[in-house]
Amino acid sequence: MDIRNKIHEYMNEYIKLWPFSGIVTVVKSGEVIFNENYGMANIEHSVPMTEKTKFRISSLTKAITCMGIMILKERGMLDTSDDIRTIFHDYPELDEGITIHHLMTHTSGLSSNFSVADPYLMLGKRLCTHEEVFDTFKDMPLEFEPGKGWSYCYFGYYLLGVIIERVSGQSFREFIKENIFKPLEMKDSGLDEYIEILPNKASGYYASDENLICCDIDTKSTFSAGAIYSTAEDMLLWDKALYTEKLVSKKTMDEIFTPYKYNYGYGWIIDRNFNRKRARHSGGGSWGNGYNHQFQRYIDDEITILVLSNYGFSSSFNINENIGKIIFNEEYSMPSRPEAFELDLNIYDSYTGVYEENGAKIEVKRDKENLYFVKEFAKQGCKWKMPIYPISENKFHHMWIDQEYSIGKDDSGELRFNGIKKIS
Known part of the structure; x- marks a missing residue:
């Protein structure tokens, strides 16, 4: 080919x-x-x-x-x-x-x-x-x-x-x-x-x-x-x-x-x-x-x-x-959808809360089995709701677009969402 x-x-x-x-x-x-x-x-x-x-x-x-x-x-x-x-x-x-x-x-x-x-x-x-x-x-x-x-x-x-x-x-x-x-x-x-x-x-x-x-x-x-x-x-x-x-x-x-x-x-x-x-x-x-x-x-x-x-x-x-x-004849993978990971929702609940830095605000939330986060620019009143599913204990993927997100602790033990610090 x-x-x-x-x-x-x-x-x-x-x-x-x-x-x-x-x-x-x-x-x-x-x-x-x-x-x-x-x-x-x-x-x-x-x-x-x-x-x-x-x-x-x-x-x-x-x-x-x-x-x-x-x-x-x-x-x-x-x-x-x-x-x-x-x-x-x-x-x-x-x-x-x-x-x-x-x-x-x-x-x-x-x-x-x-x-x-x-x-x-x-x-x-x-x-x-x-x-x-x-x-x-x-x-x-x-x-x-x-x-x-x-x-x-x-x-x-x-x-x-x-x-x-x-x-x-x-x-x-x-x-x-x-x-x-x-x-x-x-x-x-x-x-x-x-x-x-x-x-x-x-x-x-x-x-x-x-x-x-x-x-x-x-x-x-x-x-x-x-x-x-x-x-x-x-x-x-x-x-x-x-x-x-x-x-x-x-x-x-x-x-x-x-x-x-x-x-x-x-x-x-x-x-x-x-x-x-x-x-x-x-x-x-x-x-x-x-x-x-x-x-x-x-x-x-x-x-x-x-x-x-x-x-x-x-x-x-x-x-x-x-x-x-x-x-360039390098090894590549065909597009695929990451498989869902069975995450303990108690772990997810420890991630929920507000993350804020440099004017950007993210709120990680859960509605029963539905996981999502809301991205907000407060001074503009702009909000985007992003439905996600777990693909590992600290990685999540958007439900229908090709984007991945991470939630985890940094070297000082503070939780961060894609690098943004959790404040509450």
Whole structure:
């Protein structure tokens, strides 16, 4: 059986067991060897998924933002070693010693602690101004000295977009359009605006109890950290360009794909998988976001695996990983549903209670034989009920989506739900 048929077999079995909606594409040396659409772009209006479907690509935006910075660097308009206070004279609150390089590699020490403000501050249907975003984060203390630690930082990538605007004299939207999308003929990509009528735009969905729910969000205020929309076709044009010098020189491209602290480059995680160099990034996947993407590029092999999904709960990483195993002739397992474990409900009852950290609240509950937890963002009033069943004494699986959860004690003996501490 050839690779294409093996991937078909894997995906056909997967969608028999688990809900999935999106596009799966595999490219080898510039040739598309697998490309299939699954599910609906919009369930309410029965709109099918196609290669023209526009997805909010969320954090896949970050690599495009970094490319914009590197284009300006090649033009001599900035340097990645520049202290950001030389650009933000009007914000003396920003700490000294933070460079553009630190922003791109998540080593700035800047905080993105949304629990201080609002976990969905950037996803509400109100466009936040730069000033409002700055006012939210600028006075927060550094988490660590710039360059000495690593923490995934939304605010740092927001600053990169503002830097592009201040240095280029153009809006972020226009600069990316003129310098990346137009040269690459990415005609179906842009900066998402909630009020704009955008043909072929996918709606995002999540899960609550036994139902799919529509995620009523706006990503425009995530700006250069996550507000770009694109299609599978356009993302392949982007992928193809990254093997060329069409946007920047090979030297600059090598800099982009150099792993720094925690293997993070400029908008990419650079690691090794199957003993091969890989550049990858996820997009979406947070609670209620409605999208879950995985873009993986095996650079030396010129193989790209792209999974775009408008189900925020999709296991896009696992799908991508198993397709990689098929392609590289590694051992893989066909999709399966974990068997139920006979758990003593007295043990489960010891797990019930409230777990809370960083603005997220989870309540583990039981109704007779029905086990579930409720995920809540208190400041938004958003709740998701997640029915679960035990697959071991401290591991649980969602009843109908492909997600696993753990409840257990940490080294100090405190109970944690997927890392979140129990408080009562």
